Amino acid sequence: MLNDSRLNEKAIQLDAEHIPYVLATVVGCKAPTSAKPGYKALVTAAGDIYGWIGGGCVQPAVVKAASQALRDGRPQLIRVSPTQDANPRDEVVGFKSACFSGGTVDIFIEPVLSRPSLLLLGSSEVARSLATLAHFAGFKVTVASPAADETGFPRADQVIKSFAIANAAFSQPPLVVVATQGKGDQAALLAALGVDTYHRAFIASKRKADKLKQLMKDKGHDPQVVDAIVAPAGLDIGARSPEEIAVSVLAGLIAARHQQPVAPLGRGAVAASDSPGAGPGTAATTAGSDVAVDTGCCGSHKSA
Numbered sequence: 001m002l003n004d005s006r007l008n009e010k011a012i013q014l015d016a017e018h019i020p021y022v023l024a025t026v027v028g029c030k031a032p033t034s035a036k037p038g039y040k041a042l043v044t045a046a047g048d049i050y051g052w053i054g055g056g057c058v059q060p061a062v063v064k065a066a067s068q069a070l071r072d073g074r075p076q077l078i079r080v081s082p083t084q085d086a087n088p089r090d091e092v093v094g095f096k097s098a099c100f101s102g103g104t105v106d107i108f109i110e111p112v113l114s115r116p117s118l119l120l121l122g123s124s125e126v127a128r129s130l131a132t133l134a135h136f137a138g139f140k141v142t143v144a145s146p147a148a149d150e151t152g153f154p155r156a157d158q159v160i161k162s163f164a165i166a167n168a169a170f171s172q173p174p175l176v177v178v179a180t181q182g183k184g185d186q187a188a189l190l191a192a193l194g195v196d197t198y199h200r201a202f203i204a205s206k207r208k209a210d211k212l213k214q215l216m217k218d219k220g221h222d223p224q225v226v227d228a229i230v231a232p233a234g235l236d237i238g239a240r241s242p243e244e245i246a247v248s249v250l251a252g253l254i255a256a257r258h259q260q261p262v263a264p265l266g267r268g269a270v271a272a273s274d275s276p277g278a279g280p281g282t283a284a285t286t287a288g289s290d291v292a293v294d295t296g297c298c299g300s301h302k303s304a
Helices: 004-016 059-072 125-136 185-193 206-218 223-227 242-257
Strands: 021-030 040-044 049-051 076-081 092-096 104-112 117-121 140-144 158-160 175-178 200-202 283-285 292-294
Touching (some): 004 021, 004 040, 004 049, 021 059, 040 059, 049 059, 059 076, 059 104, 117 125, 117 185, 125 140, 175 242, 185 200
Parallel strands (some): 117 175, 175 200
Antiparallel strands (some): 021 040, 021 104, 040 049, 076 104, 283 292
């Protein structure tokens, strides 16, 4: 068995390389078994095992359980036994062992996930608030905008001073939020469509988002991908200020990360404007938009 210091060194290395893994700990056994309570191992989704939690009879079950835990983020207790448990407990996941030894091992599988990645396109006030809140919520935040700087985004892990994000490094597909609010909307949306992600959101009113989505489709982008952009972004909590809007959007990101359904933003929400001096519901041509749109779009985002 590897000692704790070597496991700790490996854990530090995996964390530095943004490789998620599980900590597998033997919590019980019925002899004969080669692993004893307290034995530990780190297991990656690729099936690499560092440490010792048993031999060839146990390892396939541990790798399978580790893969599941890394997908859903949930810990689990597994039992590897040569016979079907006659009295299974709801909290124990059983695996049948092909070993002739007859031993049984209980192993606790605990996922250790890397920080989820968030790509913020834009440098608006909402983007600034969202970058800070997302940092404290555990996201690794990358901000991309021609007007972005480290001073305005002190909690961001990476600041790119353009929408050209081809060389941006992500340990995993990031969640993407377009938070331009009238300053480079089209460029930011084009950048968002070029990112490998399972969640794109746009801080805008439904009316404005629909017009820009149609513009993206007219430019030849996949209609299904474009229509999947969540807009208005966030949850309907009646947000008004940039900080409240950021809370709303962050809640939507957390739900998306855990693949939870969210309530769409409603018609009764109060909207902020895309640009200074533009009141809710007024039409304006905003920088980077090239199309006249409804500017009631930021906070709880008017839906029409």
